[in-house]
Amino acid sequence: MTTIVIRRAEPGDHLGVAKTFTGRSAAGGTLQTPYPSEAEWKESLAGDPKRNYVFAVLLDGETVGDSDLHRAQLSPRRAHCWGLGMAVHDDRQGRGIGTRLMRTMIDLADNWLGALRIELTVCSDNGRAVRRYEKFGFLIEGTHRAFALREGVFVDAYAMARLHPRPPQLPSI
Numbered sequence: 458m459t460t461i462v463i464r465r466a467e468p469g470d471h472l473g474v475a476k477t478f479t480g481r482s483a484a485g486g487t488l489q490t491p492y493p494s495e496a497e498w499k500e501s502l503a504g505d506p507k508r509n510y511v512f513a514v515l516l517d518g519e520t521v522g523d524s525d526l527h528r529a530q531l532s533p534r535r536a537h538c539w540g541l542g543m544a545v546h547d548d549r550q551g552r553g554i555g556t557r558l559m560r561t562m563i564d565l566a567d568n569w570l571g572a573l574r575i576e577l578t579v580c581s582d583n584g585r586a587v588r589r590y591e592k593f594g595f596l597i598e599g600t601h602r603a604f605a606l607r608e609g610v611f612v613d614a615y616a617m618a619r620l621h622p623r624p625p626q627l628p629s630i
């Protein structure tokens with residue numbers, strides 16, 4: 458039986474996370490390249506864990522994907538906004554792993570961080586990812602034209618966002 462574990466990524470997970478992005482789909486669907494640097498990931502994973510919640514998904518102990526929920530910007534006026542990104546290794550996509558990662562991040566965002574707005578960009582031809590986000594309440598807000606270079610071609614990206622469906626309330630006085 459396969460064991461799936463989703464937990465916070467630690468600096469020592471850099472090798473597994475870098476490996477995910479050797480896949481052209483994982484790199485092309487995000488803003489990575491298929492030539493990831495292990496040193497860069499080590500540095501990135503050593504960043505402030507209170508501003509960037511990175512998760513690793515392990516299949517029988519092997520890292521096969523990751524996701525992150527990070528503070529969108531430094532301005533206090535955007536303190537309610539968080540950014541989201543995720544990738545599953547090319548060979549493991551379409552098996553429900555992305556869905557499980559999303560459930561974990563939405564639980565963290567809604568119930569523990571009180572994130573009122575979560576935003577992301579996704580290539581407009583990435584039907585699998587767009588459907589996944591819509592299923593979790595994200596809406597398309599607009600299109601960035603020629604947003605990023607992918608496999609030698611400029612691709613458009615949707616700006617998507619989700620507002621907290623049940624924002625936490627203060628007790629009445």
Ligand SMILES: CC(C)(COP(=O)(O)OP(=O)(O)OC[C@H]1O[C@@H](n2cnc3c(N)ncnc32)[C@H](O)[C@@H]1OP(=O)(O)O)[C@@H](O)C(=O)NCCC(=O)NCCS
Nearest residue numbers: 482483486544545550551552553554555556579584585586
């Ligand atoms: C997007 C991604 C994270 C989703 O993870 P995943 O493990 O592949 O997704 P799941 O297996 O949980 O979900 C697949 C869903 O997409 C659907 N799907 C599969 N292929 C699809 C396609 N070509 N078009 C539309 N929907 C598709 C499946 O039916 C399933 O939907 P369901 O749960 O309603 O049945 C993953 O595919 C990935 O890493 N892609 C490359 C990187 C990327 O695009 N990251 C997102 C950047 S914003």
